[in-house]
Amino acid sequence: MRRRIFKWTGIILLSIVALFAAGYGIIAININNRSAKFYRFERKILDIKQDSLTLSKGKHLVAIKGCQDCHGKDLAGKIMINDGAVGRISATNLTKGKGGLPIDYNDQDWITALRHGVDRNGRPLILMPSHETTLLSEHDMAAIIAYCKNIPAVTNELPPIELGPVANVMSFFDKMPLLSVEKIDHAKPMIIQADTVVGVKQGEYLAVSCSGCHRADFKGGDPLAPGLPPVPDITSGGNLGKWTQQQFLQTLRTGKTPAGHQMSNADMPWQMTAQYSDDELVSLYEFFQSKI
Ligand code: HEC
Ligand code: HEC
The missing domain is CATH 1.10.760.10 (Cytochrome c-like domain)
Structure with missing residues (x-):
């Protein structure tokens, strides 16, 4: 009798585990497919000036928009998260040093990343808050790009991003902004300049x-x-x-x-x-x- 109860609880437990495993498998495949998708967007041209006023504005914006919290003080990138559950998430080395952006990374590539949340090849950026940077005014985005293009090159080679189960599950239930490309209204025109009056x-x-x-x-x-x-x-x-x-x-x-x-x-x-x-x-x- 006892044996039989054990046997049945065992079977039920195993079925629950199997059900969870199957559920997780579906979630992992879903997130994997969504992050492997390729996107194409119309090109957007911004006038990126390099005068000192623009550069100091860019520096200020980089500080108040939290770019350094993820990409490091010198913007040379860093491993933001590294644990078995969430996974390993590196924020790109944004300098032109070894391990950083390619030498021919151009204005268009910057705009595509900040406005659309994808890299120059149309691959979705992971955990990069482009759904927020897309709302920057043209002037502000241009100033950020101007500044970032002028930061000193730093060597920092980072390991590729690997998503763990917690990142997959949280993203699936929309509890983590993993794929900003999906959150952006890509047709929405950018505002030219934000209000400069205090208020x-x-x-x-x-x-x-x-x-x-x-x-x-x-x-x-x-x-x-x-x-x-x-x-x-x-x-x-x-x-x-x-x-x-x-x-x-x-x-x-x-x-x-x-x-x-x-x-x-x-x-x-x-x-x-x-x-x-x-x-x-x-x-x-x-x-x-x-x-x-
Ligand atoms: C990364 C997440 C994050 C961002 C971004 C963030 N906050 Fe917070 N904020 C928090 C959390 C979490 C707390 C509560 C901290 C605590 O209880 O110790 C908090 C607390 C506060 C408080 C204190 C409120 C209170 O009742 O004590 C203020 C004010 C505040 N935030 C303003 C802002 C403003 C303004 C911005 C944008 C410029 C901002 N926060 C951006 C996470 C954030
Ligand atoms: C919450 C953390 C976070 C913040 C804040 C953040 N980034 Fe990122 N960013 C990332 C991560 C992570 C990646 C790598 C995405 C990938 O490779 O899939 C990334 C990628 C990028 C890329 C794409 C590089 C490429 O491969 O084309 C650019 C450009 C960039 N960030 C610029 C910025 C700028 C400028 C700011 C501030 C306005 C900023 N980021 C703020 C996390 C962040």
Whole structure:
């Protein structure tokens, strides 16, 4: 009798495992096919000037858009994640050093990556937030490219990307922005220039960089990955609604909230937000205060 129960529980357990394995197999094949797909987009021409004003603007944008968080301080690339569950994800060495971008990587290739989320051959870029960079104005994108083209060459050869089961499953359920190419409205025309006046409009443009974590409505939500803190509501409905402009600036510059909580840069990238100008932070403040 006992034996028989064991036998049946064994069979049921095995069937469950087999079912999960089959389910995972389908997910892995799905993500693999989607990342192996090739795309073709119409060429977009941008006037990429190399004057000092454009270059310093590009430098500032690279700092506040978090390019260095993933591609490293000197943009020479780095292994962002390396574990058995998530996989190994390297962010490209963006310099022309060994292991970096090909010598003939041109303006068009830069635009294709930032606007469409694919490389020069039409292969989808993995985990590169092109669904955010595609919303940059033409002026800003041109400034970023101008700056990046002039950074010193650094030798850094990185291992290729290999996706693990957690990355596959999270992407399948749209919990991880793995394939930005699929999230972009490729027909949407780029705006020429963003609002330069301090205020809600400028804040809305800048807030694209916060939407990846704080969500599209900025109301926050579940932690981005197990073990991380939940993401707070940063509209006027959250704590921010009670903060003065000065307290908001202080929080984004030091990572310390008015309540005295020191945020970790790994959870909330305040070392990036610290580099926004006063005007930019004031615009962000006004924008979030205007959101309910
Ligand atoms: C969340 C991390 C992350 C951020 C932030 C990020 N990147 Fe990337 N980027 C990646 C990864 C990962 C890849 C490699 C994708 C691949 O090879 O599939 C990549 C690839 C690229 C490529 C494509 C190179 C090629 O093969 O054609 C360019 C260009 C690029 N990034 C520029 C930028 C710039 C400029 C910024 C800032 C505006 C930026 N990235 C911000 C993660 C990031
Ligand atoms: C990589 C994900 C990520 C990005 C990008 C990000 N945040 Fe955050 N943010 C978080 C997390 C997670 C917390 C909560 C940290 C904690 O509890 O320690 C947080 C906390 C905050 C807080 C504190 C809110 C409170 O109620 O205490 C503010 C303000 C904030 N973020 C503003 C911004 C702004 C503005 C941007 C864009 C310029 C931004 N964040 C971009 C993840 C992010």
